[in-house]
Amino acid sequence: MTVIECAGTHLDMGRAHGEQARAEVRRALEVWRESTSRSTAELVTGSPLLGTVRRLLPGLADELRGIAEGAGVPFADVVACNWMDEAWWMRRQYLRRHGCSVVGAGRGGSGARLAQNMDLPAFMDGSQLILRLRPHDAPEQLVLTSAGMLALTGVNAAGVAVCVNTLGMLNGDPHGLPVAAVIRGALAHRDRAGAAAFVRGVPHASGQHYAVGDGGGIESLECSAGGAVPVPLREGRLVHTNHALASADLDEGALRELRERGSVRDSQARLSFLDAAWRAEGSAAEAEELLTDDTVPICVPGVPEWPIRTFGSVSYRLGQAPRARFRLGLPEVAGWVEPGWRTA
Numbered sequence: 001m002t003v004i005e006c007a008g009t010h011l012d013m014g015r016a017h018g019e020q021a022r023a024e025v026r027r028a029l030e031v032w033r034e035s036t037s038r039s040t041a042e043l044v045t046g047s048p049l050l051g052t053v054r055r056l057l058p059g060l061a062d063e064l065r066g067i068a069e070g071a072g073v074p075f076a077d078v079v080a081c082n083w084m085d086e087a088w089w090m091r092r093q094y095l096r097r098h099g100c101s102v103v104g105a106g107r108g109g110s111g112a113r114l115a116q117n118m119d120l121p122a123f124m125d126g127s128q129l130i131l132r133l134r135p136h137d138a139p140e141q142l143v144l145t146s147a148g149m150l151a152l153t154g155v156n157a158a159g160v161a162v163c164v165n166t167l168g169m170l171n172g173d174p175h176g177l178p179v180a181a182v183i184r185g186a187l188a189h190r191d192r193a194g195a196a197a198f199v200r201g202v203p204h205a206s207g208q209h210y211a212v213g214d215g216g217g218i219e220s221l222e223c224s225a226g227g228a229v230p231v232p233l234r235e236g237r238l239v240h241t242n243h244a245l246a247s248a249d250l251d252e253g254a255l256r257e258l259r260e261r262g263s264v265r266d267s268q269a270r271l272s273f274l275d276a277a278w279r280a281e282g283s284a285a286e287a288e289e290l291l292t293d294d295t296v297p298i299c300v301p302g303v304p305e306w307p308i309r310t311f312g313s314v315s316y317r318l319g320q321a322p323r324a325r326f327r328l329g330l331p332e333v334a335g336w337v338e339p340g341w342r343t344a
Contacts (some may be wrong), residue, residue: 003339007134010059014066021129024147025071028127032081035123041080044087046175047203050079053181060181067148082149085179091173100165101270101298103278103287104238106217108268111319114213115287116163118152119300120311128312128328130339138188140343142324146314150180157343158190159322163211165240169255170207170224170247177202186212200228209240213320237280242267270296284317292331328336340344
């Protein structure tokens with residue numbers, strides 16, 4: 001298990017991330033450069049995205065600079081790899097049948113649960129990290145990420161968690177806040193109400209579903225350039241994959257392309273499977289078992305004809321004593337680990 005300890009100001013935390021994971025960050029950026037066209041990196045870096053982060057969450061801009069300084073890598077490369085979701089829609093480089101399946105339950109005696117598989121390009125495998133963030137002005141956070149990135153999903157010691165699904169058929173806005181920054185901004189809050197209000201209130205760069213939960217329940221929000229649209233939970237139960245269920249802010253060209261690639265069909269199949277299998281009373285253990293499914297598949301194996309794979313999985317049990325479990329890779333090569341909290 002690789003846990004990177006980061007504490008202090010955002011600049012301090014970024015430097016700690018870069019220094020402690022220097023080899024991993026450099027390797028992740030090397031394979032990212034080999035797998036991503038230069039024009040894509042220049043497009044994302046030259047966009048207004050970083051300016052929006054500096055305006056709304058200046059500490060995260062400092063943290064990106066700290067990562068670059070700590071790892072001894074170009075700042076522009078760190079910025080570009082962090083705007084991963086934004087690069088996909090800006091260049092229309094959608095992942096064929098890309099994943100990220102989320103389940104959650106907001107009722108029951110054991111408190112709320114959230115769990116998800118994070119499915120990413122296969123070249124990112126091997127860059128998995130857990131960040132233990134102890135900012136001077138927010139709760140401690142445990143974050144699943146790729147080396148050099150701010151966050152992919154996470155939970156904080158106050159019991160607030162955020163899981164996500166890419167929604168490539170929704171409209172994006174290069175003046176919005178990138179997905180990685182939205183996740184971290186939400187995790188700075190101490191309850192679901194504050195975190196969800198943050199997600200609803202910021203402009204969004206990319207089409208994305210955010211599941212925001214705490215011990216009292218879960219809020220499901222589909223976000224895009226047009227704003228945030230709530231997705232009603234059915235009997236306190238959440239299942240979501242990679243097609244919009246409530247938002248009508250559609251990019252028709254993107255939707256057509258995703259249908260032609262089979263991405264929408266794949267997402268619908270995963271949603272149907274999870275909808276039939278997941279109960280409102282389902283336990284964290286049942287959620288973790290669902291995430292290992294290799295029939296639909298919910299868990300995407302690394303095979304040559306399918307250029308993505310399950311990068312990692314998370315399982316959050318929320319409440320007064322939140323628990324976070326992480327699996328860094330596929331089930332056959334990685335087991336569940338539970339880092340625990342430093343905060344007393």
